[in-house]
Amino acid sequence: MNMRIVCGIVAACAVCVSCLREPLPETKKPEPEPAPGAMPAPPKPRADLRVLDSLEYASAAAARQAWNSPDTADDAGARAAKAQTAAVEPVQVDGHPVLKMPCVFVGNTLPRAVWDREIRVDLSRVSDIVFDVYIENLSAIGSFSLYFKSGDGWYNGRFFPDRERAWCRVRIRKADFGVEGTPAGWSRVERVRLSPWASAPRSDSLLYLANFGAIEPAAGVAVLRREIRGKDASEEKQKSIDTWVQSAAEMLDDAGIVPMVLGTSDLQAAGLRGLKVVVVPYAPGLEPDVIALLAEFVRGGGHIIACYDVPAALGDVLGVKLGACRKPKPGEFASMRFASTPPALAPQTVNQNSWIAVVATPIAGRSQVAAWWHSADGTRTDVPAIILSDAGAYISHVLTKDDQDAKRALLAGLIAAAYPEVRKTMFETRLMNVCTVVQQDDWPGAVHYVASLPGHGKTGKDALARAQGAYAIAQAKGASGDWDGALGALVDVRAALVESFCLSQQSVPNEFRAVWCHQPEGVAGMSWEESAALLARCGINQMIVNMLWAGSAGYPSAVLPYHTGYAEKRDYLAECIEACHKHGIKVHVWMVNWNAGPPGSYLPKDAFDRLRAEGRTQVDKTGKVTDWLCPSNDRNQKQVFDAMVEAARKPGVDGVHFDYIRYPGDETCFCPTCRVKFEAGLGAKVAQWPADVLSKGMHRDAWVQFRCDNITRVVKAVHDEVRRVAPGVQISAAVFSAYPQCRVNVGQDWKVWCEQGYLDFICPMDYTPTDMQFDGWVKSQLDAIQRRIPLYPGIGAFLMPGPVGTIRQIEIARGYQTGGWVIFAYGSTSAKDLFPWLPKGVTAPAR
Structure with a gap:
């Protein structure tokens, strides 16, 4: 959102x-x-x-x-x-x-x-x-x-x-x-x-x-959204496309280019009239009639910027021959670098840790390679990253969210090269919106807000003065029609304003400062030593690391098989613990409890097939078998229990952390095991299954409690055993933000877990870019548990590019005296764009 x-x-x-x-x-x-x-x-x-x-x-x-x-x-x-x-x-x-x-x-x-x-x-x-x-x-x-x-x-x-x-x-x-x-x-x-x-x-x-x-924007730029129809339609495929459409629209918006978003089902109605540039962020399987419209658009003088997986026919429109996909060696595709001077406004280098790219080649006389993929050590690979032609540009992978300033500048430069008039619109929009980087309504308000922050000292004042000076330069250059110069000055305004904001924060001692890290190997392109050292410099003292999924582990385990897809079966947990403890960071092993991940991603597909055949996966109300493990199944409960207890007993582990400790929604599970166990507890047969346990069913309340009990039973069992075998290990959970709705929706009764003492601390996933909503959630959660145990709000940094939104929500948590917070998530993007800003003020060491 x-x-x-x-x-x-x-x-x-x-x-x-x-x-x-x-x-x-x-x-x-x-x-x-x-x-x-x-x-x-x-x-x-x-x-x-x-x-x-x-x-x-x-x-x-x-x-x-x-x-x-x-x-x-x-x-x-x-x-x-x-x-x-x-x-x-x-x-x-x-x-x-x-x-x-x-x-x-x-x-x-x-x-x-x-x-x-x-x-x-x-x-x-x-x-x-x-x-x-x-x-x-x-x-x-x-x-x-x-x-x-x-x-x-x-x-x-x-x-x-x-x-x-x-x-x-x-x-x-x-x-x-x-x-x-x-x-x-x-x-x-x-x-x-x-x-x-x-x-x-x-x-x-x-x-x-x-x-x-x-x-209806006047910029003349559109983002194309492929809408999958017919037999190929799937929610998962559409969400994948929409992710990159949303990301591209956001980058363009922040660059000062407000794009219209055109769905392929609307192209005949809307056409491409009045447009200058169409951006195609990700459109696998794009239909021939749509490609024909785009080809006609190019013949009429329009330009296309297409990324990654598009049909060969669209590549031909761009003057590019599309080859096979290539998966790089670790660190091989680390940046895109222009071979010569990039287009005006575009950066020389765009950092991006890509996991795949299309091997595309220019068609002689129609296009040329403008930028190549480079490895982490700066070596140029033989794979083109950007190919330019008179028809537009082709980028051989999707534009991910890391190095967002450079991505915005890249898109702005490519679009401005094809459509120079857009520079004026970009300047006017960005001048008006530069105040929003610190979430204020206008420029005077932004200056006053930053200057009034409690930690606004000399360094903050100096940075704010630079921002004000750059703002005056941007105004002057804009008034003279020097759009490139004005836009360059606005980049300086934004950077200095954010720096002043960060320098004007105050630190709080003895605080629980945690991150969730989703990969067992840590941040892509970094060793665990490098990852831990960076966090320590940034004032982080707790690492919650995803080492376990419901069916596999990221370290040698006697309970679960090793994650598939990892050629080296390294002990990532031991590496993480050694590095983090060296830098004073505690390690909590995070388990995704009932979700084994997409088939083949962590657990091999044949293992998934066996789970389904054994009746261990959830069934929805239509009878469709899903990929989540059923919480009422005794074998599944034992598997989760054994994996978490084993993790707690590993040398150096400071905590174990429940996640996905719930159902996926309110429409599962209706498998035979669930029915038998529910009827046994009810003491009666259910006449209409599953209708009688759905939202208007006669047994609805009992069904809601049945699902909650299935989840709570595992939480209690893990608590009891960990207290016995590893009493110094903390137990915690990532939970849904809205209570008591989560009891009904996903069977997660975390208030009971707090009341019964099953957890040492709890981390509601309060993911929102809106401070008021975050504030309301934290207050209601604290009211629900009456501060029986520490509550460390989870901050969705991924929803808030840059450091400002995250820091503001840290301050909201501090206002409620929570004693700490958790940031989602620690990865290659946040390692560059977020965490280095924190020690400038909000997590600065004591002076």
Whole structure:
């Protein structure tokens, strides 16, 4: 999830765009809303806003006819009084139309409020959905969802305001909307749905909505999203494509180029009219008709930037012959380096630890190699990284998230070379948005915010002065039309502002400072000694390292086979412990408990097949066998138990750490073992299986408890045995953020684990880029466990490029006196872009 949220008044001129529905009958104009708590008027809409609903309704009846709620019936067919969403109400605030949406959760059984609006519209060429919200009692809301229905599916976006009792401008990139079902495309949207989800404990809230619309960018750049249809469709394949589409859109956005996101199902409707550059981040199996449209686009003067796995026909459009994929030796593909002077704005070197690349060659007379892959020691390989032609550029792997500043600059340079006019737009956008790097609304606010931080001393002041000087230079160069110079100055502004922010933080002694590291071998391209030494320099003192999956281990184990795919069966745990202890870092062995990973990734596929044949994997409500181990199966419970106890007894281990200690969702497991054990506990047969244990089934409550008991049984057993055989080893768990919802959704009753003393500390995965949501989660979690054991919030650094968001959430955790925090995750990207910033202030050694 990525979104931009700006709170406060946003200066912009209004544009009047007609509403998308026929006007409803007018009766009586709504009365002005008495401003609750002196609510200010909403900000003016953006000048380029395409209004999706003006929210001008003549009466409450008209508004409720437009924004209605799906009825929920009781068993007798009557509308269920305790399962209704409150009706909307149109109000005027200082002459501005606003829609009041009461979130009534007390005495209501619905998990969320739901308001639907029929709205038939083509949003294929849109980049963002933008609107303003004002919330009273934001703590009553766990999260917000915004849906657009199309065909047989929905596009689902999430957001969370960063302030209550203040207008917040929400911007959700279209690239960041997920997919449910099979939508027909953004060109055929037929309904919008707004849903605030209740938090726990339940309380009521008021939501006000204004300036609801969309943005069609003027930059002339699009990101192409392949939508898999027909027999090849799979959720896993689509998510893989969407990951790189989202990443490319985010990089372009941060570079000052706001792209529209075009789905392949919308190309016929939207066409490529008015575009200059189309970026194809990852589109395996791209259909011939789409390639034909792209070829026509190039013949008309357009340019394409394509990455990695695309059909040979698209390579031919770019003047590139695509060969086979090549997997490098360790450290072989470590950077892309231009052979000569790179395009203006692009860097000479782009660091990227790639695990594969297409061996592509230029077609004589049509293209040439511009950059080559280089190894970690700087040696040039024989594999081209970037090939340029008159049609655009081909990059032989996806653009990963490491070295993001260089990736943004690379895309900006490649696009500007094909489309020079974009430089002006880039400058204007980045000048306006440079303040957001420290999460402020404008430049004066950013300067004031950093200058007022408690640790703002001489070094911070010097860095802030450099930022202000570079900002003045950027303004001057922009005024003279020197766009390249102005953009270069803005790079200096951003760097100096972030440095000043980091230097202006204060450190706290005796703090639990942990990282989750997902690979047993540590950070790619680094030894365990190098990885541990870097963390120690950055003030980290705890390592939670993923050495175990449900079916395999990253070290020699008497319980589990060694991870498949690792040619050298090294004892990575021993290497990690030796290096970390040398640098004063404790080691906690992290186990992914019921998930064995994708077949063949850690556990060989034939081993997966045996687990399925033995009835040890979970079954969903449709009877489909999944790849997760069933927690009610005695052999699976013993396997998890034995692996974690064995880990606790390994020399030098300081802790064992549960993860995925839950079900994947609320639709498993319904295997024969689960049914037999559930009926035995129930003392009766279940007539309708699994209907009677689903959300409206007669045995639902007992089923929820059954699933929780299956998970808790293993936690307790591991606790009891580790206390006996390794009493000095700590026991901890990574858990879902929302309690008690996680009891119902995934069978994870972590409050009970804390109450019973099964854990020494707990790490809720509070992954959000929004400080207000993070704050609310930490508070509710501490309230739930009453500080019986330490609670160290998990910070999703991967959602927040750079160090600022992570540091702000560290400070929120400190405000609640949690005594520590955990960062997800320690890898090649964060090792370069995040951790080196921490010792400048927030984890600086005592002076």
